[in-house]
Amino acid sequence: MNVDIITERIPNRKAKEIYERICRQTTVSKTELLEQSGMTVSTLTRLLEELTVQGLILESGFGASTGGRRPILYEKNPAYAYVFGLEISRTLSKLVLVDLGMKKLDTKSWTMTAEMTPDVLIRLIVEEVKRMLAAHHLHSSSVLGIGIGAVGPVDRLSGTILEPSYFPAKGWRNVEICRQLTGELGIPALLDNGANTAILAESWHQRTQSFRHLLYIHAGIGLRSSMVSEGKVIYGAVDMEGSVGQMIIQTDGVAHRNTSGNYGALESYASLYAIEKAARSALKQGRSTVLSHLVDDPEQVTYLHVLEALKKNDPLVVEIITEAATYFGIGLANLLNILHPEKVILGGPLIAGGELFFQTATQVAIRKTYYYPAYQVVFSKGQLGEEALAIGAAVMVMDQLVRL
Known part of the structure; x- marks a missing residue:
């Protein structure tokens, strides 16, 4: 079934424009829509009537009077579909x-x-x-x-x-x-x-705010990234989702777990895989750690065990998480120096696992961002979580x- 069936629900280009403006605001008056769109009163009135009849928008009361009649307020109808x-x-x-x-x-x-x-x-x-x-x-x-x-x-x-x-x-x-x-x-x-x-x-959730350029990075089994500019996702010639994980931060560094991956790739230093590998290696070396009481075999260590030890402020685990977050922060600084987003949203298991990774990574990134403090970027864990x-x-x- 072609997705055009969705697009054709609003066949008129100008109607789409008005509907999108209403969707981007909680409520908006006809006067505000006139100012924003530059349309004539008759055109805007007709489009608002059409959208209302279709059930796409609702009249939601009246705005404050500026001397004349109180303006009608419009909002998207959430129950349209x-x-x-x-x-x-x-x-x-x-x-x-x-x-x-x-x-x-x-x-x-x-x-x-x-x-x-x-x-x-x-x-x-x-x-x-x-x-x-x-x-x-x-x-x-x-x-x-x-x-x-x-x-x-x-x-x-x-x-x-x-x-x-x-x-x-x-x-x-x-x-x-x-x-x-x-x-x-x-x-x-x-x-x-x-x-x-x-x-x-996240962009939709923050649609009433002034951020125009958002960068998102998901840190988990791998590293995944995306960017929105002016409310639109930026696409490359191919699907770039996992490319950030292949960012080279050490040319003669660790071999990637996948033979097609780069030596010294960011993902080999800052991912669930990298943290679990470091924890298993430390256990095999006989390092003192709470982890030794959680598993019998070093190969059984998982990220959940690492988090459990982190809650107990285990020095070894704090060291491992701090090192991974530092490498992640270096990769993040590289992205900031190239893309200059206004806001960076970080998500995924590594971010959700506690404040240590998030705080360490963002502090490292800020210190290595070229135009700081003139260039100010906002870091967030996002509003929608999982x-x-x-x-x-x-x-x-x-x-x-x-x-x-």
Whole structure:
């Protein structure tokens, strides 16, 4: 099913412009829309009437009077339609049902085990979509579509997950996820990599603020990045999601765990893999650490064990996390010196694991940023946390309403 079916819900280009302006603001008056759009009163009046009749916008009361009649206020109608957002990651996949105000109505998560092949996950997703629709008394005709934020690389145009690394289950190669879900559910499906959907969610959440250039980095099993400028995701010639992890920070450094990776790549120093490797190595060396009481075999150490030791302020683990965060901060400084974003949003397990990694990394990045303090960048953990990828996938579908 072609996604044009979403785009065509608002066929008029000027109507799309007005709808987008209303969506970007909590409420807005007709006077403000006139000033922002430069349209004539008659044109704007007609477009507002059309959007209201369609149910896309609502009259939401009156604004303050400036001497004459109080202006009518308009807002987006969140109940016009509903959207599914789906995250497919290496450790967890998550489905959310939201309205057009991105209010979460329902959610379901699955752990990505060695048994979670594409066929198994798709079957579970289809069953859950049908359950959610029934539970909330919704017909599929009221659903705009399902957005998917997946581990890259992906082919957005064909809706295919290409060759992602490190999935626990087999079969995650050239998965035509959009075609399969549309065939099973009869609703449009859109795909992008998870870093892009996450930054879409954060950008939408902060839409009333003045930040124009946002950088997002997800630090977990690998490193994933994306950037938004003027509300639009920046795309390269190919899917760039995991490229930041291949940034070389030491030319004769550690060999990458994947033979196609670079020596001295950032990912080899600042990732779950790198931290677990360092912890296992320290245990084998006989270093004194709380970790030795948590596992019998050094090879059994996981990031969860590291976090448990960190909570006890274990000196070895503090050292390992600080070193990984320092390398991450160096990579982050490189990005700041090239891209100069106004705000950097950091997410993923390494960021969620505690303040030590976040604070160390951002302090190192600031010290190594060329134009600091003249260039001031804001660092944030984001507002949506673990929901960002799935919510952003829903935002991606919603944005098709205003696509030309």
